[in-house]
Amino acid sequence: MKDRIEDIIKKVSQFSADNQSEIEKFRIQFLGKKGIIPELFKEFKNLPPAEKKVTGILLNELKKLVQDKVDLSKKKLADKRKFSINLDLTLPASQIIIGSRHPISMVRREIIDIFSKLGFTISQGPEIEDDWHVFSALNFPPEHPARDMQDTFFISKDPDILLRTHTSSVQVRVMETTSPPIRTISPGRVFRNEVISARSHCIFHQIEGLYVDENVSFADLKQTLEFFAKEYFGEETKIRLRPSFFPFTEPSGEMDVSCSCKGRGCKLCKYTGWLEVLGCGMVDPNVLSECNIDPSKYTGFAFGLGIERIALLKYHINDIRLYFENDVRFLNQFTGII
Ligand code: DAH
Numbered sequence: 001m002k003d004r005i006e007d008i009i010k011k012v013s014q015f016s017a018d019n020q021s022e023i024e025k026f027r028i029q030f031l032g033k034k035g036i037i038p039e040l041f042k043e044f045k046n047l048p049p050a051e052k053k054v055t056g057i058l059l060n061e062l063k064k065l066v067q068d069k070v071d072l073s074k075k076k077l078a079d080k081r082k083f084s085i086n087l088d089l090t091l092p093a094s095q096i097i098i099g100s101r102h103p104i105s106m107v108r109r110e111i112i113d114i115f116s117k118l119g120f121t122i123s124q125g126p127e128i129e130d131d132w133h134v135f136s137a138l139n140f141p142p143e144h145p146a147r148d149m150q151d152t153f154f155i156s157k158d159p160d161i162l163l164r165t166h167t168s169s170v171q172v173r174v175m176e177t178t179s180p181p182i183r184t185i186s187p188g189r190v191f192r193n194e195v196i197s198a199r200s201h202c203i204f205h206q207i208e209g210l211y212v213d214e215n216v217s218f219a220d221l222k223q224t225l226e227f228f229a230k231e232y233f234g235e236e237t238k239i240r241l242r243p244s245f246f247p248f249t250e251p252s253g254e255m256d257v258s259c260s261c262k263g264r265g266c267k268l269c270k271y272t273g274w275l276e277v278l279g280c281g282m283v284d285p286n287v288l289s290e291c292n293i294d295p296s297k298y299t300g301f302a303f304g305l306g307i308e309r310i311a312l313l314k315y316h317i318n319d320i321r322l323y324f325e326n327d328v329r330f331l332n333q334f335t336g337i338i
Helices: 003-014 020-031 034-043 049-083 103-117 168-177 218-233 285-289 309-315 320-324 328-334
Strands: 128-130 154-156 161-162 183-191 201-215 239-246 248-256 273-282 298-304
Touching: 003 049, 020 034, 020 049, 034 049, 103 183, 103 201, 103 218, 103 309, 103 328, 168 183, 168 285, 168 298, 168 328, 201 218, 201 273, 201 309, 218 239, 218 248, 218 273, 218 298, 218 309, 239 273, 239 309, 248 298, 273 285, 273 309, 309 320
Parallel strands: none
Antiparallel strands: 128 161, 154 161, 183 201, 201 298, 239 248, 248 273, 273 298
8 A cells, every 4th residue: 555655646746737627627636535545545544553553654744745736736726817917018007197397496497597697606595584584684764564464474473473575585694604705595485464365375485696796886786687588488588677665675676677578568577668577676785784795896787586476477377376276288288389
């Protein structure tokens, strides 16, 4: 009996099957009620005790081998099915949807690139500021409306901590810590207590520019802004400066650029042929003194622009809220621009 079992073990070791019915046939043949193994166990009972030990070990080995073969074959079959279902390697790959840069990030990058050609470096300041950097050092009188809760988000009174309403605060931070020559732009987020509408939002982005050195003149300011306008809006763009007022610049101005409708008049420029782009001026000597820069030796110019507005003019976006809604139908339109 021992030899027979050894023979069967050899045969079983070579068994392999790749379909369900062969595996089942094999299992019934060996493990079924009237299968080979139960029959061998019956025979085993009648063996003389001397042979029982060795034969018993062999018989159990055979039983385990058969069971392992059945289990392994079933697993192989299942794996094969799993990997072969609908696997067509010639099919085109499914499309990967690539995101795009946000228009605000793109425009900020573009503006930074333009001014860096003129040697402007980037500086940054905190969004949570004190009254001094946002208002006092910038020559805002105590009763100025911007200091009112209606217009500014105050975090605490005494000390006056607030969300900056403009990036002009970074001018002060730079001038406090750097001696001229200074040539810097400061991009960042600003906050105003405004009702949200198609034209205004309580959060938006600005870029502040500052140039302080000996003999900086209004002509330098005009040249710099004209260079920016032509680079950003196109070589044929014209600029005009209108007198204006800001507490921190004297004289102050606002710059318009010619509309791409070329004076024919369109909705964007409200049929004026001009688009208002930024505020600017010569840094008020009071501001220089507040920041410990000698106004008898140095002069400077500054300007500030809203990134949302600049992007709106370039891409003809008619609602500022679109920038903040993360609507992919809007954002997808900027895929591949930069
Ligand atoms: N801070 C101004 C604003 O938020 C913009 C501005 C105007 C900045 C004139 C300047 C400037 O530096 O000279 O409306």
